[in-house]
Amino acid sequence: MKAVILAGGLGTRLQPYTKTLPKPMLPLGGKPILEHEIEWVKKNGIKDIVLCVSYLRKKIEDYFGNGEKFGVKIEYAISNKPLATAGQLKTAEKLIDDTFVCLYGDSIYNFNLRNMIKQHKKSKSNITMSLYDYKFNLKYGVIDTKNNGQVTSWNEKPEFSAKINIGCYVMEEEILQLIPKNKPYGMDGVIRKVLTKNKKVGSVISKKGFIDIGDKKTYEKTNEEYSKK
Secondary structure: OEEEEEEOOOOHHHOOHHHOOOHHHOEEOOEEHHHHHHHHHHHOOOOEEEEEEOOOHHHHHHHHOOOHHHOOEEEEEEOOOOOHHHHHHHOOHHHOOOOEEEEEOOEEEOOOHHHHHHHHHHHOOOEEEEEEEEEEEOOOEEEEEOOOOOEEEEEEOOEEEEEEEEEEEEEOHHHHHHOOOOOOOOHHHHHHHHHHOOOOEEEEEOOOOEEEOOOHHHHHHHHHHHHHO
16 A cells, blocks of 8 residues: 655745745754655555645655665655646646545644544445544624523633544545546545445544644744654
């Protein structure tokens, strides 16, 4: 089985850090985000990795090479323009011939990927998504009323929860056929297509969550924590 890591984004929300480094190469405690991801994938038994690269790709290629010094085998799928998540994945199509894992190159994961793969195969899903039960408090009071406007209750700053996508998937190779070639296309579009075709989309809940290195504040805080470790 191969893992495809999407590492071609521009990282505009992380400027000025990403003016000279692609987002997956930003250091966390002395190692690039991407190296942490490769170590996690390897820990879960996958040593064949495809890196989908574009923006400042030479920085990634020069650092990781063929993956030998990291104990893995690395291949590269290259695009010359931003293609969004699924569009990037499409560039790896010729390198995929079986069930594979796909993950975003700007997040840190700490759940059991082996179990996710086992569940995917057992359920015979076409795609299995990793989710997180995200809880948040509304900063306003919520007022319930009847149709005539009569107030029935006041719930001050209630807590809500929602299952959110954390950007790690197990997929069957035929899913790649649903993605247009050389065109920006989001992973949400792929999931909708799969559901429309009545194919099976499964999910697993990650209790440990994930770290999305999507903005400067999160990156700086996470880097500080990793540096202390």
